[in-house]
Amino acid sequence: MPAITLPDGTVRRYDGPVTGTAVAASIGPGLAKAALAMELDGRLLDLGTEITDDAALRFVTRRDEAALGMIRHDAAHVLAEAVQGLYPGTQVTIGPAIENGFYYDFARNEPFTPDDFPAIEARMREIVAANAPFQREEWPREEAIAFFEARGERYKAELIRDLPESETISIYRQGEWLDLCRGPHMRGTGDVGTAFKLMKVAGAYWRGDHRNPMLTRIYGTAWRDAKELDAHLHQLEEAERRDHRRIGREMDLFHVQEEATGQVFWHPKGWRLYSTVQEYMRRAQNRNGYQEVRTPLLVDRALWEASGHWENYREHMFVASVEDEQERRVLALKPMNCPCHVQIFRHGLRSYRELPLRMAEFGACHRYEPSGALHGIMRVRGFVQDDAHIFCTEAQIAPETARFVAMLAEVYRDLGFDGFRVKFADRPDNRAGDDASWDKSEAALVEACRLAGVEYELNPGEGAFYGPKLEFVLRDAIGRDWQCGTLQVDTVLPERLDASYVGEDSARHRPVMLHRAILGSFERFLGILIEQFAGRFPLWLAPVQVVVATIVSDAEPYALEVADALRRAGLAVQADTANEKINAKIRTHSLQRVPVILVVGRKEAEARTVAMRRLGGADQELLGVQEAVAALALEAAAPDLRRGTAA
RNA sequence: GCUGCUGUAGCUCAGUGGUAGAGCACUCCCUUGGUAAGGGAGAGGUCCAGGGUUCGAGUCCCUGCAGCAGCACCA
Numbered sequence: 130m131p132a133i134t135l136p137d138g139t140v141r142r143y144d145g146p147v148t149g150t151a152v153a154a155s156i157g158p159g160l161a162k163a164a165l166a167m168e169l170d171g172r173l174l175d176l177g178t179e180i181t182d183d184a185a186l187r188f189v190t191r192r193d194e195a196a197l198g199m200i201r202h203d204a205a206h207v208l209a210e211a212v213q214g215l216y217p218g219t220q221v222t223i224g225p226a227i228e229n230g231f232y233y234d235f236a237r238n239e240p241f242t243p244d245d246f247p248a249i250e251a252r253m254r255e256i257v258a259a260n261a262p263f264q265r266e267e268w269p270r271e272e273a274i275a276f277f278e279a280r281g282e283r284y285k286a287e288l289i290r291d292l293p294e295s296e297t298i299s300i301y302r303q304g305e306w307l308d309l310c311r312g313p314h315m316r317g318t319g320d321v322g323t324a325f326k327l328m329k330v331a332g333a334y335w336r337g338d339h340r341n342p343m344l345t346r347i348y349g350t351a352w353r354d355a356k357e358l359d360a361h362l363h364q365l366e367e368a369e370r371r372d373h374r375r376i377g378r379e380m381d382l383f384h385v386q387e388e389a390t391g392q393v394f395w396h397p398k399g400w401r402l403y404s405t406v407q408e409y410m411r412r413a414q415n416r417n418g419y420q421e422v423r424t425p426l427l428v429d430r431a432l433w434e435a436s437g438h439w440e441n442y443r444e445h446m447f448v449a450s451v452e453d454e455q456e457r458r459v460l461a462l463k464p465m466n467c468p469c470h471v472q473i474f475r476h477g478l479r480s481y482r483e484l485p486l487r488m489a490e491f492g493a494c495h496r497y498e499p500s501g502a503l504h505g506i507m508r509v510r511g512f513v514q515d516d517a518h519i520f521c522t523e524a525q526i527a528p529e530t531a532r533f534v535a536m537l538a539e540v541y542r543d544l545g546f547d548g549f550r551v552k553f554a555d556r557p558d559n560r561a562g563d564d565a566s567w568d569k570s571e572a573a574l575v576e577a578c579r580l581a582g583v584e585y586e587l588n589p590g591e592g593a594f595y596g597p598k599l600e601f602v603l604r605d606a607i608g609r610d611w612q613c614g615t616l617q618v619d620t621v622l623p624e625r626l627d628a629s630y631v632g633e634d635s636a637r638h639r640p641v642m643l644h645r646a647i648l649g650s651f652e653r654f655l656g657i658l659i660e661q662f663a664g665r666f667p668l669w670l671a672p673v674q675v676v677v678a679t680i681v682s683d684a685e686p687y688a689l690e691v692a693d694a695l696r697r698a699g700l701a702v703q704a705d706t707a708n709e710k711i712n713a714k715i716r717t718h719s720l721q722r723v724p725v726i727l728v729v730g731r732k733e734a735e736a737r738t739v740a741m742r743r744l745g746g747a748d749q750e751l752l753g754v755q756e757a758v759a760a761l762a763l764e765a766a767a768p769d770l771r772r773g774t775a776a
Numbered sequence: 777g778c779u780g781c782u783g784u785a786g787c788u789c790a791g792u793g794g795u796a797g798a799g800c801a802c803u804c805c806c807u808u809g810g811u812a813a814g815g816g817a818g819a820g821g822u823c824c825a826g827g828g829u830u831c832g833a834g835u836c837c838c839u840g841c842a843g844c845a846g847c848a849c850c851a
Binding site: 232334498747 | 813843
């Protein structure tokens with residue numbers, strides 16, 4: 130006699146076990162038509178599942194957020210059926226729903242290409258139109274293995290073999306086709322709808338392990354209706370329009386070339402942007418009690434052996450060797466700054482009175498990243514970290530964490546980001562240090578988060594090899610997430626490199642090292658910043674802040690005078706006195722995303738005024754020269770400096 | 777690193793085994809104009825590199841390099 134509680138609180142009683150389909154039908158024909166699946170005591174289930182006990186029930190309809198995942202998962206099944214129908218001999222493996230869509234991994238000797246998509250999509254639409262019901266069956270394990278092996282589906286057979294004994298082997302049929310699947314599914318293939326599209330084809334390792342064979346993955350996107358699909362496709366276009374590689378080229382910020390793969394040639398405008406951010410960061414660090422240092426790029430391998438990097442990351446380090454009659458020395462370009470900072474800390478006796486000691490460096494690091502990892506200026510082999518190490522006592526971990534999070538929040542806000550999330554990455558499989566010290570450092574970091582009021586989600590097993598870390602994830606203007614900041618608790622490196630200080634008790638103690646960065650690397654962060662603003666930077670960050678454009682050549686001397694006044698006020702200004710019409714000049718500099726154009730013609734030259742036009746705006750403002758210079762100089766000040774002058 | 781795709785002028789891209797193309801950008805000339813493209817002329821090429829097939833290769837094949845997408849990696 131199940132009693133079923135609906136979301137509005139009403140309770141319906143049934144004489145015996147009843148399916149979700151029957152419950153929906155007993156409530157009303159509208160719901161019977163709309164219900165795709167159900168949530169029973171919070172568990173998403175097929176409508177066909179029998180309800181035997183008292184439970185809270187909620188029906189999932191197409192409008193429900195939960196429907197999206199089901200549409201995508203079902204679409205993956207439809208894709209698999211379509212592919213096996215069109216390309217016999219292709220083995221199926223797995224096909225989950227993912228953010229924005231789904232994929233399915235196939236094993237086939239021939240690769241798929243996007244040219245195959247129209248045929249596959251057409252077949253998928255036929256399958257959807259046929260609306261075969263999804264039918265769940267439970268099979269004995271051995272039977273299932275034998276079935277898939279007989280069909281040559283060795284990946285499926287392997288999956289079943291590796292399922293825990295306790296797991297029920299469930300099979301979902303859709304018409305003639307079937308697949309091993311945990312479920313749940315909607316009523317039938319028709320519920321997938323038509324708002325899907327195959328997107329790309331790519332290789333992917335079987336079970337995500339690079340030692341396994343590579344499968345062919347087909348990605349698709351799927352939505353509840355055509356409007357959502359269009360919005361998603363539009364968002365992808367927007368992301369492409371903002372691509373930092375494209376904007377970097379269009380605005381002449383930087384380039385990369387074969388002779389220095391994975392390293393950036395910063396052009397004058399790009400370097401101005403870089404410098405503006407670096408100067409801002411330097412001021413932020415100074416305000417927050419950091420001492421800036423500079424350490425060598427090329428360091429003897431002995432130090433990397435001592436730190437453990439040689440053992441763990443040798444193949445990802447750039448190694449240099451020198452030879453003379455006496456000896457051969459092997460050095461490596463530093464892949465990180467920490468061991469060098471420890472050398473400064475170790476130089477001379479340190480007192481507890483000096484702690485916490487915050488040592489910062491804009492540290493140029495080099496890592497031989499795998500070729501496939503390189504991406505524009507976001508993932509490179511030569512980069513500069515806004516790195517710092519805080520040498521402190523265990524008791525200082527919490528207050529230093531709080532202080533760091535406050536600094537990071539201010540920096541992100543100043544640089545134009547609304548908010549960030551925090552992830553807590555705990556001990557990885559491959560790690561240094563014993564479990565007791567991991568217990569201690571993880572507990573310390575948890576406590577620090579509590580004291581600092583930091584809420585986080587867990588990112589299990591993703592810590593650094595020497596300690597747990599907090600990861601700070603930015604969300605950009607079009608909703609993409611970027612991990613930039615980090616704070617890591619390290620008790621291993623001070624031990625390995627023998628860092629110590631003299632305590633109040635006049636005995637030697639090990640400091641804790643907090644590794645921390647806010648931007649991560651300048652290269653990556655500037656790439657993110659470019660995409661965040663789509664190249665339309667606020668005035669203080671813009672690499673060219675003002676263009677003074679003439680209408681007639683008679684205004685040229687005046688235009689140069691105005692540009693000079695702006696330059697002396699510290700603004701990045703260009704004069705455009707070219708033999709072009711003002712329309713063309715406006716267009717050129719607007720495409721270059723220059724925030725302010727000052728137009729000067731005969732009238733302005735005579736009245737000593739400028740006509741100021743903002744990027745994207747249609748109207749203009751007539752100002753006196755001095756007035757314009759003063760206003761722009763004020764507006765172009767970095768946010769921290771503006772707060773300073775306002776205070 | 778792995779799978780697939782791509783590499784032609786500064787940029788975006790055409791190019792059928794038979795003399796290397798367009799638009800934009802660039803230079804010069806005309807034009808002196810009022811807020812997103814004025815007109816004309818000119819210059820610009822190791823067709824990624826090396827090897828092979830062929831009477832003949834930008835085009836076909838092989839190797840390498842680089843880029844793109846994804847996977848794996850990311851101290």
